[in-house]
Amino acid sequence: MSTLPRRRLLAATGAALTGAIAGCSSDDGEDEDESENEAAENDDESPDEGETGSSTEVDGTILGEITVNNSDDTSHAVDVIVEFDREIEAWKTESLEANEDVTLERNWPTDPGQFRVTARLDQEELVEVTPAKWNEPNCLNLLVRIDSSGTLTIPGTTDGGPCSDGDADSDAEE
Structure with missing residues (x-):
C-alpha cells in the first residue's frame, strides 16, 4: 500500500508541473505570435512602397x-555542375589541353532563378559559386579558370554573351 500514495503524489506533482509549464509557455507563445504577425504585416507593406531598381524585384x-x-602548361580535367533550385541541370566533364578554352553548351534554364555552379579540378576539392557573390545581378557569365599554377577559380562578369544588352555587340564591331 505504500506504493499507491507515492504514485498519487508523483501523478499530482507531474500534473501540477505540466500545468505550470504549459501556462508559462502559452504566454510566451502569444507574445511570439504577436511579434510574428507584426513582422508579417511590415513585410506586406514593403512592396506597396514602390521600390524601383532594388534587388527585391529580381526573381x-x-x-x-x-x-x-x-591557362596552365599541363592538361587537366574539370567537372562543372550547374544546379537550379537545388536540381542538377547540367554536369559536364571537360578534358582540356594546356592553354585551351571551351565554352559549355547551355543546357540549363535561360530564365532567372536561384542557381549554384560547382567545379572540380582533377577530382580534387570543389569550388562553388552562387549569384550572391556578385550581389545577385540580373545576368552572370562565369569563367572556370585554371591558372598557370594549376589553381581553379571561378570569376564572373555581368556583360557579354547572353548578358549583353545589345551595346556589347556594337562595341565589338568597332
Whole structure:
C-alpha cells in the first residue's frame, strides 16, 4: 500500500508541473505570435512602397555562358555542375589541353532563378559559386579558370554573351 500514495503524489506533482509549464509557455507563445504577425504585416507593406531598381524585384539571376579556361602548361580535367533550385541541370566533364578554352553548351534554364555552379579540378576539392557573390545581378557569365599554377577559380562578369544588352555587340564591331 505504500506504493499507491507515492504514485498519487508523483501523478499530482507531474500534473501540477505540466500545468505550470504549459501556462508559462502559452504566454510566451502569444507574445511570439504577436511579434510574428507584426513582422508579417511590415513585410506586406514593403512592396506597396514602390521600390524601383532594388534587388527585391529580381526573381533570380540568369546564368549566361560558362567558359572553361586552362591557362596552365599541363592538361587537366574539370567537372562543372550547374544546379537550379537545388536540381542538377547540367554536369559536364571537360578534358582540356594546356592553354585551351571551351565554352559549355547551355543546357540549363535561360530564365532567372536561384542557381549554384560547382567545379572540380582533377577530382580534387570543389569550388562553388552562387549569384550572391556578385550581389545577385540580373545576368552572370562565369569563367572556370585554371591558372598557370594549376589553381581553379571561378570569376564572373555581368556583360557579354547572353548578358549583353545589345551595346556589347556594337562595341565589338568597332
